[in-house]
Amino acid sequence: MDNFTLTICTMLVSIMMAAAMAGLYGTSRDEAALPDWIAAMLCFSVSSLLAVVHAYWPLPFLLVPGIANALYLAGHGFIFSGIRQHIGGRSAYNWIAVLALFSLSLHFLPAIATSLDRRIIIFYAMVLALCLASALYILVSRRQCTIGGYTPLLWVLGLFFTQMLLREVAMVADLAGVSVPGSAYLRSAGSLFVMLYIIAIAMAFAYLITWQKAEALRTSALTDSLTGWYNRRALMRMAPQVFDECRNKNQSLCIVILDVDHFKQINDTYGHVIGDKVLQHITVQARQAYGPGKWLFRLGGEEFAILLADTEPEQASSIAEKIREAVNHSPYQYHKAIWVSISLGIAAATAQDVSWEAVLDRADKALYQAKATGRNTVCSDTTLAFTGT
Numbered sequence: 001m002d003n004f005t006l007t008i009c010t011m012l013v014s015i016m017m018a019a020a021m022a023g024l025y026g027t028s029r030d031e032a033a034l035p036d037w038i039a040a041m042l043c044f045s046v047s048s049l050l051a052v053v054h055a056y057w058p059l060p061f062l063l064v065p066g067i068a069n070a071l072y073l074a075g076h077g078f079i080f081s082g083i084r085q086h087i088g089g090r091s092a093y094n095w096i097a098v099l100a101l102f103s104l105s106l107h108f109l110p111a112i113a114t115s116l117d118r119r120i121i122i123f124y125a126m127v128l129a130l131c132l133a134s135a136l137y138i139l140v141s142r143r144q145c146t147i148g149g150y151t152p153l154l155w156v157l158g159l160f161f162t163q164m165l166l167r168e169v170a171m172v173a174d175l176a177g178v179s180v181p182g183s184a185y186l187r188s189a190g191s192l193f194v195m196l197y198i199i200a201i202a203m204a205f206a207y208l209i210t211w212q213k214a215e216a217l218r219t220s221a222l223t224d225s226l227t228g229w230y231n232r233r234a235l236m237r238m239a240p241q242v243f244d245e246c247r248n249k250n251q252s253l254c255i256v257i258l259d260v261d262h263f264k265q266i267n268d269t270y271g272h273v274i275g276d277k278v279l280q281h282i283t284v285q286a287r288q289a290y291g292p293g294k295w296l297f298r299l300g301g302e303e304f305a306i307l308l309a310d311t312e313p314e315q316a317s318s319i320a321e322k323i324r325e326a327v328n329h330s331p332y333q334y335h336k337a338i339w340v341s342i343s344l345g346i347a348a349a350t351a352q353d354v355s356w357e358a359v360l361d362r363a364d365k366a367l368y369q370a371k372a373t374g375r376n377t378v379c380s381d382t383t384l385a386f387t388g389t
């Protein structure tokens with residue numbers, strides 16, 4: 001395929017990808033990155049359109065290559081800006097404007113205006129910088145999390161960056177009079193690479209949005225909407241893994257069950273809405289008292305469980321006591337202070353336990369003991385020693 005045909009194809013492909021991104025935006029209006037990615041595709045298509053028209057009716061130098069190049073660069077800028085927004089950063093419109101104007105102004109410099117090779121070398125360097133910035137932004141800001149849905153995007157950026165770098169090296173070598181094998185092919189295949197890049201990156205964006213939605217669904221299926229703690233379904237899924245992991249690593253595993261005391265009275269006195277607020281308040285207090293641990297579950301109603309991996313029973317007792325105290329000493333403030341207390345039962349996994357359910361069952365029995373002993377107390381299954389008030 002000759003370059004002219006490839007440029008027409010690039011223009012059509014960019015329009016189709018812009019339409020695909022717009023379709024995706026129709027179903028994901030809250031996704032701030034999509035308008036940027038639509039703008040990127042439109043920039044690529046108008047840039048190609050100018051090149052196509054120029055082949056038939058020569059346009060002024062300011063339009064081609066001036067504005068065509070600035071638009072192409074802006075396209076890459078919008079890709080970067082969209083990625084930033086998708087990860088939670090701010091848009092980069094100021095930078096896009098500065099870069100496009102800078103690129104345009106370069107075309108007025110005689111040394112650059114008169115040399116296609118110099119123009120291309122400078123222009124490639126700017127595209128390389130934007131491509132690298134996009135990839136680095138993902139890698140740096142996601143280093144604490146899983147890369148997950150960003151993987152295809154990183155591959156596309158990486159491959160595009162590599163071929164751009166090879167072309168840049170070939171161009172510089174040509175200019176310096178050094179012959180590089182495959183240099184002519186690399187130079188002529190530029191339009192093909194751009195077209196493939198536009199298709200691939202649009203697909204990577206679509207994959208990322210779909211992956212993110214699936215992740216959000218997975219998370220909400222495992223999360224209790226009232227308290228933000230994991231729900232019972234999550235416990236069923238995660239507890240066997242935690243149990244097996246502790247067993248394999250020879251670590252102690254404790255389970256704490258906590259239950260709000262006389263919660264029915266709170267509902268009856270203040271109504272279910274305030275009852276819900278009290279439950280939220282209790283989980284916030286418990287979470288703060290406990291610290292950064294992640295295995296917090298709402299079993300149902302006003303009953304909760306905490307898995308304490310790699311925690312000895314004595315440590316578990318002191319954590320439970322800390323939680324009990326925190327809840328007991330911080331009433332929920334409504335028109336007046338609503339004082340609440342919780343009872344807690346603890347059990348530790350033993351060598352005889354074949355499953356986590358056996359430990360949960362003993363923790364439940366310990367909780368029953370705590371309720372039977374007057375509530376607002378911590379009861380341990382192993383010792384049946386009572387603490388608290």
Ligand SMILES: Nc1nc2c(ncn2[C@@H]2O[C@H](COP(=O)(O)OP(=O)(O)OP(=O)(O)O)[C@@H](O)[C@H]2O)c(=O)[nH]1
Nearest residue numbers: 259260261262263264265267272273275276301302
């Ligand atoms: N507001 C609110 N109430 C709930 C929710 N889930 C369960 N409940 C209420 O929690 C109460 C639990 O009552 P009981 O099982 O008798 O327990 P209790 O009154 O806390 O008494 P003890 O546990 O024996 O101290 C019931 O009134 C339920 O309607 C919820 O999501 N929100």
